[in-house]
Amino acid sequence: MSHKVVTHWKGNLQFESDNPSGKLLTMDTSSEDGGYNSGLRPKALMLSSLAGCSGLDVVSVLKKMKVPFSDFRIDTLGELTDEHPKTYHTVSVEYHFYGDQLDEDKIKKAVNLSVEKYCGVMAMFRRFSEIKLSIHYHNI
Secondary structure, eight states, rough: OOOOOEEEEEETTEEEEOTSSSSOOEEOGGGGGTTTSBBBBBBHHHHHHHHHHHHHHHHHHHTTTTTOOOOEEEEEEEOOOOOOOOEEEEEEEEEEEEEEEOHHHHHHHHHHHHIIIIIIIHHHHHTTTEEEEEEEOOOO
């Protein structure tokens, strides 16, 4: 299986990229760096991909386990190297679950399955950065 993505220059420092789903996204840089600040930043988009990949896994596993929760958020922070090419040397992934009487053991199991087995983006990140994980339970 392979994925093909076509990225097209839209002028100045702006690019538009497709996706196998057929959806489009715009990438750009800040006005301080010569862009229009009109799109997502490529490196930060990698963090979104990491959170999205793991989040899809976690929700899917929790649904199969019939574990209720009212809200779920992933905060991802990437620390960049000082020298070029600047890459993420450390990435913190914080899973936040909200609900009434959260089943912490099953939630932890779902997160661990994503992190250790299912999330391909997490596996790729591990090749170039240290991953720090935390799970936060917000009983409401």
